Amino acid sequence: MNIKKFTFNPVEVNAIILWDDTLECVIIDAACFYPQEEQKLQSFIETNHLKPVRLLNTHGHFDHLMGNLFVEKTWGLKTEIHKEDNYLVENASNQSLMFGISMSKPPLSGGFFDDGDVLTFGNSSLKVIYVPGHSLGGVAFYSEADKLLIAGDILFQGSVGRTDLPKGNYQQLITGIKEKLLILDPDTKVYCGHGPETTIGDEKRFNQFLN
Numbered sequence: 001m002n003i004k005k006f007t008f009n010p011v012e013v014n015a016i017i018l019w020d021d022t023l024e025c026v027i028i029d030a031a032c033f034y035p036q037e038e039q040k041l042q043s044f045i046e047t048n049h050l051k052p053v054r055l056l057n058t059h060g061h062f063d064h065l066m067g068n069l070f071v072e073k074t075w076g077l078k079t080e081i082h083k084e085d086n087y088l089v090e091n092a093s094n095q096s097l098m099f100g101i102s103m104s105k106p107p108l109s110g111g112f113f114d115d116g117d118v119l120t121f122g123n124s125s126l127k128v129i130y131v132p133g134h135s136l137g138g139v140a141f142y143s144e145a146d147k148l149l150i151a152g153d154i155l156f157q158g159s160v161g162r163t164d165l166p167k168g169n170y171q172q173l174i175t176g177i178k179e180k181l182l183i184l185d186p187d188t189k190v191y192c193g194h195g196p197e198t199t200i201g202d203e204k205r206f207n208q209f210l211n
C-alpha cells in the first residue's frame with residue numbers, strides 16, 4: 001500500500017491518500033479548504049492516475065470534513081463515518097463558526113462503519129478500530145499487512161486527542177488507546193490527524209499520557 005499525506009486548512013489537518021497496485025485509492029479526512037489545496041489534491045490524484053473509490057473520515061470534527069464537498073463534487077464519493085459522529089457532519093458549519101472559520105455545509109454521510117468492520121479497496125483492506133473519547137464516533141483505520149495506522153485525533157506523537165470538546169471523555173480515550181492501539185505491533189507506523197508521524201512502540205515507551 002502507498003501513502004501520501006497533505007497538511008491542509010487553517011487547522012492543519014493531515015489528509016491521507018492510500019492506494020495499491022490497482023491504483024484504486026481511498027481519501028481519509030479530505031480536509032482541503034483553500035482552492036489551491038483542492039488543486040493540489042486533484043492534481044496529485046490525476047498525475048498518479050489514481051481512482052478514488054472511498055471517502056473515509058476518522059471522525060466528524062469540522063476541520064476533518066472541509067474537503068468532503070469538493071471530493072463528492074469531483075469524484076462522486078459519499079462520506080463514510082462512524083454513525084455516532086454523524087450529528088457532527090450535520091452541524092459542521094456551526095462547529096466551524098465557533099472557531100471563527102466559515103465553511104460551506106459538508107454533504108450528508110452516505111454510509112456508516114462500525115468497530116471491526118473491514119473496508120476494502122483495490123486488493124487492500126483497512127480495519128476499523130473504534131476509540132471514542134475525543135469524539136463519540138472516533139475511529140482509527142488499520143492495515144495489519146502494511147503495519148500502518150491512520151489514527152485521526154485519537155493519538156498524537158507524545159500526546160492524545162483533546163477531550164474538552166462536547167462528548168469528550170478522557171478516561172474512555174486513554175482506556176481505548178491502551179486496549180486497542182498499544183497492543184498492535186510496535187513497528188506499526190502511525191499517521192496522526194495533526195502533526196508528525198510516530199510508531200506504536202514509541203508511544204508505548206515515551207507518551208506520558210499513556211504511562
Ligand SMILES: [Zn+2]
Pocket residue numbers: 059061134135153
Ligand atoms: Zn478532532
Ligand SMILES: [Zn+2]
Pocket residue numbers: 013061063064153193194
Ligand atoms: Zn483535528
